[in-house]
Amino acid sequence: MFRYSCRLLSNVCQHQLQLTKGFQEAAIMSQDIGHNKNKVYKVVLTGGPCGGKTTGQARLSTFFESLGWKVYRAPETALVLMSGGVKFTNLSKLEAYKFQENLIRTMKQIEDTYFELANTCPQNCLVICDRGIMDASAYLPTEDWAQMKADNNWNEIQLRDNRYNQVIHMVSAARGAEMFYTVAGHQTRHESINQAIELDQITAGAWVGHPYYDVIDNTTGFEGKVMRMISAVCNRLGIDTGDRLSTNSKKRKFLVTGVLDWTIFPPHQKFMVTHDYLVTPSRKMQARIRKRGQNGQWTYTHTIRRPEINEESVELRMAINSRDYEILLAQRDYRHYSIYKKRTCFLWNNHYFHLDEYEDPCPPGCKGLILLETYTTLEGDDLKVPDFLQIEQEVTGNSKYSMFNLSIKEEMDRTKSDASIDSRDV
Structure with a gap:
């Protein structure tokens, strides 16, 4: 089983090398x-x-x-x-x-x-x-x-x-x-x-x-x-386009303290999401698996983020089946907590948003945590955030709210891990 898991991880890494x-x-x-x-x-x-x-x-x-x-x-x-x-x-x-x-x-x-x-x-x-x-x-x-x-x-x-x-x-x-x-x-x-x-x-x-x-x-x-x-x-x-494509879209993340009015919340879909980080050959590399679903039906994703290339962390996501998910789960990194979220997906003002509510059992730093995320080319106040949510502050780029950091157990050396973190993880 371990050899199969390593081979699967190796195949994904080879894909990433080809694409970059x-x-x-x-x-x-x-x-x-x-x-x-x-x-x-x-x-x-x-x-x-x-x-x-x-x-x-x-x-x-x-x-x-x-x-x-x-x-x-x-x-x-x-x-x-x-x-x-x-x-x-x-x-x-x-x-x-x-x-x-x-x-x-x-x-x-x-x-x-x-x-x-x-x-x-x-x-x-x-x-x-x-x-x-x-x-x-x-x-x-x-x-x-x-x-x-x-x-x-x-x-x-x-x-x-x-x-x-x-x-x-x-x-x-x-x-x-x-x-x-x-x-x-x-x-x-x-x-x-x-x-x-x-x-x-x-x-x-x-x-x-x-x-x-x-x-x-x-x-x-x-x-x-x-x-x-x-x-x-x-x-x-995960294809590095260099200067061939011009784009400035990025993820923006906001700390939310609550929903002000559910009666005006737009049509949405709710999912349960579980993230687990896996053991990797280097602490500069991240690997995680995700289980996401509703009504007893699930999708599974395996993500690898490689060390920085040209000042950018390169990431590859690939869909996997339930069998591969269970095999990879055996390689879970026990220096990290499992992360459980209730994710609400919705469209508002021409933007696609995720509202993530961290669920028990959860790491100490996730108690009551709610984060709102979207990808956008808009900067600063040009991006209008939903007025039915109570937004406390924008936390884009704040490593404190990186899911990787939130999942780290207290006994792990956070200083070393922070050097390899890209806060764009989802």
Whole structure:
């Protein structure tokens, strides 16, 4: 068991080395079947009308192909089916229900076809899904979606969290870039600005709860928006883009003392999360596993953060199964407490937030601790924090609130550990 765990850890480290040696070297390595680990990464691009999804998909494809990756693009299933003459306004309630159910089944089959191809690809492979299953669920009444899940034995942890590695919401130009919103030249787009805003909010809300959800808003020009989208994918994969992409998005963290008013809290998803740190060859390296879920359904993640490269700590996250999780858990570092959180995920003011409430049993420094986190390009007071939360102060970059530091048992030398800490951990 120990040998298997070490081999798994070694494989992840090799992935990390491949992803951070530069673009040319990565391209060469990805063509070398003997050394390739066949990285498969599945991304959903979603968003309201006129958000840049189509252009973004093409640019994302070109970028990863330039790194030597194979890229597959799963088409938008709804567009394919609707182009066959279907009009929702002409369908009865039952017909609309069955059409949406078959749309999701068709989407699953189309995506699975590309996923299978990716799994046998002799290169690192990126699969871009033009919308995903939760987009289709957004257009169903709550009771219909519940019935459909029951009829098909579906659950949202599998359809939303486990099926895709990352979800990127490209905010409609109708929200913050109104002068650029247009329906001209688009055969299926006819929404007014108000309708576009509503559709954008509906699709955004459908994905709340996904563990790696990035919202790309209109705070920059369109070129900057596309660059931020590509950079979001690279950051999650641990690819060092150097100066090739220009982005200043960073995590900001706030200390919260309570929720002022739950009645105005936006739609949200709640999860239970457990973090455990693992033994590593060097104290300069962090490794941890995470178990995250709701209603008895779970996702598992293995994260390794390597020592600083070019003044940045490089991180790789990979989804694992329950068996690998249990094997790795045997390598838990007992110099650290296990961390238990209740995580509330929500969208507010075009930003995706995590509200983490630390649960018992917890380390002494976590008693009653509540932290709010988001990724943003906004600096200082330009970022508006939720007014239904009681924010005490911003603690971005404060090592006291690094989860790694919070988990350290008192007998461990904190001074030595602080030198290797990157407070961006989640």
